[in-house]
Amino acid sequence: MKLAEIENNPLTAEDVAMFDMFDREAWSVERRLAYIKIRATTLAK
Numbered sequence: 769m770k771l772a773e774i775e776n777n778p779l780t781a782e783d784v785a786m787f788d789m790f791d792r793e794a795w796s797v798e799r800r801l802a803y804i805k806i807r808a809t810t811l812a813k
Contacts, residue, residue, distance in 0.1 A: 769787070772779050779787075786807075790800050 769779055769784070786803075789795075790803075795803070
């Protein structure tokens with residue numbers, strides 16, 4: 769999140785909630801990446 773702020777591209781509330789969910793539910797790195805890729809693909813359409 770700090771890197772996004774430095775790059776003047778702060779995360780949305782939805783993004784923060786997503787990362788909080790990852791932490792809360794202890795998702796693996798692989799599962800997180802798969803979720804983000806699917807989400808990005810869906811948003812790009």
